[in-house]
Ligand SMILES: Nc1ncnc2c1ncn2[C@@H]1O[C@H](COP(=O)(O)OP(=O)(O)OP(=O)(O)O)[C@@H](O)[C@H]1O
């Protein structure tokens with residue numbers, strides 16, 4: 337059983353969530369750290385993200401999670417320690433239980449990095465439990481995961497898309513694709529450079545994706561953006577059309593839908609019939625790409641639901657594990673060496 341102090345953690349590629357038992361979501365910020373002169377922590381979270389693509393040479397702005405796994409354990413530990421110290425009003429955190437969400441389709445060594453970083457941080461650890469992200473997402477979407485009803489969750493994140501089929505509180509199949517919102521942003525920036533002769537930053541590309549991006553072109557939209565002219569090198573503003581953004585995104589979106597179809601083909605028939613019944617559940621930030629639900633529905637001939645509060649579904653699911661003891665068995669105990 338958990339003690340009185342319990343924290344739930346979702347270390348996403350772009351977003352970091354810290355949930356505390358009885359208090360709810362305490363941290364929901366960008367998972368970014370800014371380091372000055374390779375040593376000093378200059379800023380964390382949203383404040384560090386403000387510096388992204390603007391920082392001088394002696395400041396590095398680092399995303400320590402890449403493709404859903406910890407790419408830089410020291411910076412992730414520094415970032416986590418700083419947030420834990422901040423939410424404990426600059427005091428050392430007291431002994432607590434921790435529940436951390438991890439992707440399913442990664443190696444044991446990659447899973448271990450999530451627990452190692454918590455243990456080497458300022459946190460005084462009583463216990464650590466691991467919850468697989470698709471299960472946390474299903475719980476966060478308030479689906480009844482204990483019963484035998486099969487469910488398909490598609491978590492469309494920043495670097496990854498995790499497609500999973502769940503039944504009886506466990507994972508039947510899961511695939512982590514290296515495609516997410518960042519992939520789309522990079523592709524948009526490349527096409528804007530090629531077609532408009534304009535260098536743009538990742539934040540501008542993301543704004544184009546969110547404001548005028550669509551998975552299936554239905555309406556014609558334009559967005560004014562600032563960038564640097566490829567030839568003159570001068571800052572200029574130009575109008576970008578939604579068709580260009582669609583062209584940049586469509587191949588990646590097709591890859592995601594192809595993978596959903598492959599997973600559906602591999603799903604045992606009894607579970608498939610449940611999925612036909614209840615449809616596919618989309619979560620993660622990119623679930624909100626315009627017309628994506630419609631396109632997936634058209635190409636799989638299944639109904640598609642977008643989870644409420646989809647940016648927080650995993651964190652809300654960990655919250656349910658922490659607050660309600662009956663979900664303890666869906667998490668696994670991590671033993672310290
Ligand atoms: N309204 C929106 N429309 C389209 N994309 C959006 C929207 N809101 C957020 N996003 C995108 O969602 C992504 C972030 O999603 P999310 O927070 O689920 O990722 P993450 O959990 O940090 O990443 P991962 O799960 O890959 O580790 C970003 O690429 C962001 O641009």
Ligand SMILES: [Mg+2]
Nearest residue numbers: 348349493620
């Ligand atoms: Mg995520």
